[in-house]
Amino acid sequence: MPILNRNAVTYVVGHPLRFLLQCLKGFKANQGLLLAGAVAYYSLLSIVPLVMLVVVALSHVIDPAELLETIGHYLEWLVPGQSKAIVTEVAHFLEHRDLVGWFLGLTMLFFSSLAFTVLENAMCVIFLHRVDTRKRHYMISAMLPYCYILCLGIGALVVTLVAGSLQVIGAESVRLFGVAWSLQGLSGALLYMLGLAGEVLLLSSIYMVMPVGTLRWQHALIGGVTATVLWEIARHVLVWYFTTLSQVNVVYGSMTTAIVVMFSLEIGATLLLFGAQVIAEYEKVVRGEDTSPQPMTTTTPEAG
Template identity: 45%
Template sequence: MTHYFSALPRLIPRLARFVWRVLKAFLRNRGILLAGGVGYNVLLSIVPLFALLCVLLTHVANEQHLLDVLSLQANHLTPTHASILLDAVQTLLESRDAIGLIGLPVLLIFSSFAFRMLEDCMAIIFHHPDHAAKRSVWVSVLLPYAFILVLGTGLLALTLLVSTIDALNDAMLAIFGTNLPLASLSEPALNLISFLGMFAMFSAIYKVLPVVHIALRRALVGGFVAALLWEGVRQLLVVYFASLSLVNVVYGSLATIIIVLLTLEVGAIILLLGAQVIAELEHNDRSGLPWYVDPRKRAINSSR
């Protein structure tokens, strides 16, 4: 313990310099602009993505349970106006017969916009070294749909879990006249599972989307920190937009869409900042330098 305390005077300045280097690199890569593009594309993709998954999964899962799980996921993405997204999804579900075979590919294409934008952002943040292997065009084309497939699988598993718990609870109530103890924990458990799902999604984005090789350990740490940071910011946004925000006064009837877009952009900033941290650490690894040393300054000093 004494060793850790004695290291603090050196660690804090190094950490401060590293954070400053990450912020400078993030701004140099136009990170705020990229986050705006990601937020906009997520807004374009989220309704068709949820609708597509619902249309496909209602064939094998209870629709009401699916919508309940989807409501929880929407609350994690847009905590203040998740109902707006769900209303749009339900409207599409009511028109599922009109979607038909032609509408499904359209929904699939729109659902992939956010992942394609994220891949482009990762290419900017993780500067592609000349010696690194290039990604196949087909991999880039199919990668967003692989993410959609994984999201659909996770959503199906979570819905089946909720359906199983409800069925067991109904059986317990019919036989013994009492509720299943696990049923009272279902909502906190679902919140925890949703957080773990966010952590897994962030980690997968950090691991898979960059063209350069990212160590699994680093992707997992980055994904956990980004998910934890988003959870904290999400709670602050709920308080801010509920009691302090002037968005309703400024934008009037457009306030809802502005709030949703701002929320998604804040989430995108967190996601891309995490990617920038990993990119700086990877840069140090390739240069053979400790994490707290700026390779750019070292290169400038060496050239003198």
Template identity: 50%
Template sequence: MELLSPVEFFKFVSRVLTRFRHNQGILLSGAIAYYTLFSLIPLVALLLVVLSALVPEAELLAVVDAELRMIVPWQAELITAQLASFLSHREVIGWVGGVILLFASSLAFTALENAMSVIFFHRVEIHRRHFLLSAVIPYLYIVALGVGLLMLTLLAGVLQSVESMEFSLLQWTISLQWLAQSGLYWMGLVGVWLMFSSIYWVMPVGRISLRPVLIGGAVATLLWEGMRHLLVYYFSTISFADAVYGSLATAIIALFSLEMAGIILLLGAQVIAELEYVRQQDGGLATG
């Protein structure tokens, strides 16, 4: 697929938005937001309980807080505090509680897989996924998220050790604090990109080429980064949700922000689906 001209690019964007509306993308994102709100804290809590046997809790919570600020920045502090409280009382959970947490953590992935089957309906017509594989994928993905969180924690530890370092050049003393801070930011951004891309690679049925997956992940990451700053500004300066919803404001804001994330996630998936359609058209023209 060659680079698109400006006119072709805007036509492509128009087709993506049209198909997204036809697929009821906003309605699907609402379902994803609801189940993600239900699953987010159990999922992260479960990962923290397992990884705390390998890495100090304080380092894990610091990395989780940094990642949450990339996803739900206005709720990150509250969620991190809740997770810290959970870790301090994790001995009361037991095996039964662990199984319940594991089940609750998988609900968001089930909703996401169903939404992806709508966006990639052309794949569902050709491919079928065994129901046992669909049942196992959420738990495999939870394991993969745990590995990713462990790697991010180790990298964050390296960057924090660099933060306190200084070196002299002629008569200037240069601190590496800026390098550590920018490194943490870019590490979080790359983590979001890899998360989006992995979802696009795993959740749809059939095999997807890596290039459109990475493109869709990049589109979703850039859209979310812009939306994240916009929502932070809105909720910190303009919003009067507290006055309208009172004690429900926290849940309403969290649900709204997760729905925005769901819309962007599904828009990235729609971009990939449209890229596949364009490639199929180009292939048909070439063979014709």
């Protein structure tokens, strides 16, 4: 069985601009920017309690300082330039974790799940052609965010252990032709590739799990690679902008961190949903369906 549909690949490769325009029209018809705004808002509410829960849980098996360093490094991928503020708050919370009761823990768990719930609803809009033919049991939708939080915790554990091993390698050196060559550059490159591969896998898993119905992993990987490439470009532009041109701290003052995080999450959510739109349009090409977008409309009842 071929990995990808030959006719669909031929269409996309032969008409890349037409396919891109088709994706943009579909994204606009689905109110993609509006959906991204909702996802970004709830992500802003979820990111701090989610990181706190993961750090508190893993601090029992991993040194907290090493854990915070790793999480701070990869938070830079999500909120460029603002990870230090988040890590500082998490570290302060970690110092007083003994005061956390069961009610606060449940509250944090609830707020951590909000972003996943809203993201699932946004995916339903983009993959509306699936929702019309398939339904998901409400218990699955209710448990899905918490399963994802558990998976993220396990992923953070694995990444921290691997990152620690790579940092140890970076402190070593090898002698070749009488010259000592440091492995620090190799360690940095491997850390970056680890983060990039983790980003692709995370986004692909979201595309696999969040939409209703069964999605082929090849299609999920298309969306994951697309969103990762676009976000890497956007992330580097954001880093350059905030370090050279931005005067956001002059305008917003003490609200700067929240505004910058919200702005970064808005862009990230937009690219995440656009990757889903790419998958949806590719599915339509594979099935030979009508690719013209159907805009979302609101009907009003006729006056009697």
